[in-house]
Amino acid sequence: MKTLQFNIPVIQGQSITVQEDISESFYPHLHRHQEAQLMWITKGRGVLLVDETLHSFKENDIFFIGANQAHVFKSVSEDKASDAARSISIFFDPAGRLKQLFMLGEFEPLEQFLKQDSRGFKIPKMDFEVVSKRIMLLKQSEKIDKMMHFFYLLRTLSQISKRTDSLCPELMEAAVCSIGKNNRIEKVCHYINTHFKHGLTLESVAESAHLSPQAFCRYFKKHCGITLVGYLNRIRINEVCSQLGKDHLHLENISFIAYNCGFNSITNFNRVFKQIIGCTPKEYIMRYDQRHTENTIVSYV
Numbered sequence: 001m002k003t004l005q006f007n008i009p010v011i012q013g014q015s016i017t018v019q020e021d022i023s024e025s026f027y028p029h030l031h032r033h034q035e036a037q038l039m040w041i042t043k044g045r046g047v048l049l050v051d052e053t054l055h056s057f058k059e060n061d062i063f064f065i066g067a068n069q070a071h072v073f074k075s076v077s078e079d080k081a082s083d084a085a086r087s088i089s090i091f092f093d094p095a096g097r098l099k100q101l102f103m104l105g106e107f108e109p110l111e112q113f114l115k116q117d118s119r120g121f122k123i124p125k126m127d128f129e130v131v132s133k134r135i136m137l138l139k140q141s142e143k144i145d146k147m148m149h150f151f152y153l154l155r156t157l158s159q160i161s162k163r164t165d166s167l168c169p170e171l172m173e174a175a176v177c178s179i180g181k182n183n184r185i186e187k188v189c190h191y192i193n194t195h196f197k198h199g200l201t202l203e204s205v206a207e208s209a210h211l212s213p214q215a216f217c218r219y220f221k222k223h224c225g226i227t228l229v230g231y232l233n234r235i236r237i238n239e240v241c242s243q244l245g246k247d248h249l250h251l252e253n254i255s256f257i258a259y260n261c262g263f264n265s266i267t268n269f270n271r272v273f274k275q276i277i278g279c280t281p282k283e284y285i286m287r288y289d290q291r292h293t294e295n296t297i298v299s300y301v
Contacts, residue, residue, distance in 0.1 A: 003070045006031035007185040007223050008091045009231050011193075011238045015098050016150050017091040018139045025075035026085045035091040036114065037065040038157070039073070040135055043086035047078040050120060051168040062131055063167070064157060066118035067094055088135060092150070110151070113158035115250045118165035125211075127160050142241075162205045184209060185223040196235050197262045202228060236261045237276045240269075244285055 012018050038139065046057040050071045065071050075085050092098060094114045102111040123131050134156055138149040191208045206216035206226060220228050243257045255266055263269040273281050
């Protein structure tokens with residue numbers, strides 16, 4: 001079976017990607033990506049294929065997939081509801097921006113864990129509660145707090161991995177590859193990440209990939225697992241959140257920031273923001289201000 005090189009919709013400037021997926025079924029193509037992945041199945045069941053080794057999966061199973069490890073989660077449920085397959089994934093590239101941190105002496109155990117467990121493993125039932133809680137903490141945090149929760153999660157995984165079996169007997173050499181700057185999908189995503197604040201159109205992005213709009217839609221969805229509109233919404237909302245988190249910006253700046261990040265309709269922006277973040281921009285600012293105040297108080301105690 002041919003393995004597809006997949007590109008994770010990574011937000012520019014971020015080392016860790018937390019992604020929640022809700023759809024009728026899980027991504028159906030055997031693929032690999034340069035990022036390691038921790039995936040929590042929050043709804044659905046099926047069969048996981050990892051380097052030609054089969055495993056069953058069900059709701060509340062959590063799997064660690066090594067970087068560049070060929071895999072696919074195949075849904076077997078007959079439920080065709082729009083939310084029949086739900087998952088939360090954490091992606092990070094051990095050989096990317098985090099590499100320098102892993103080289104520090106204090107992080108040597110984590111570096112060894114990532115090298116030794118490149119074949120992946122399944123989180124035992126007895127460890128589900130602690131791992132799922134750490135995933136949620138990471139999902140709900142931002143900036144330096146997000147990084148701190150990430151390292152706590154990695155430490156937990158490294159301890160668990162010592163008493164688990166690998167998902168496959170050996171890492172297939174043919175499956176190991178890295179995505180380079182000359183790769184078409186990498187170029188496309190770089191183009192989008194560079195121009196997302198401007199009036200990007202399907203035609204202009206398709207032209208950058210030398211594809212027709214129709215062919216580009218199929219190509220992008222297959223290699224990123226998301227539509228172009230969905231990808232743009234994610235990176236734009238992420239930039240909005242980054243701007244709203246600055247201390248000198250307040251409620252009156254929301255419209256200005258939204259337009260500056262590529263949204264041309266406040267109504268659409270509010271809908272997309274709540275869909276992705278789970279609350280309104282106003283509620284987000286209030287929560288951020290509350291957390292900032294609490295952290296400031298703690299720092300003076």
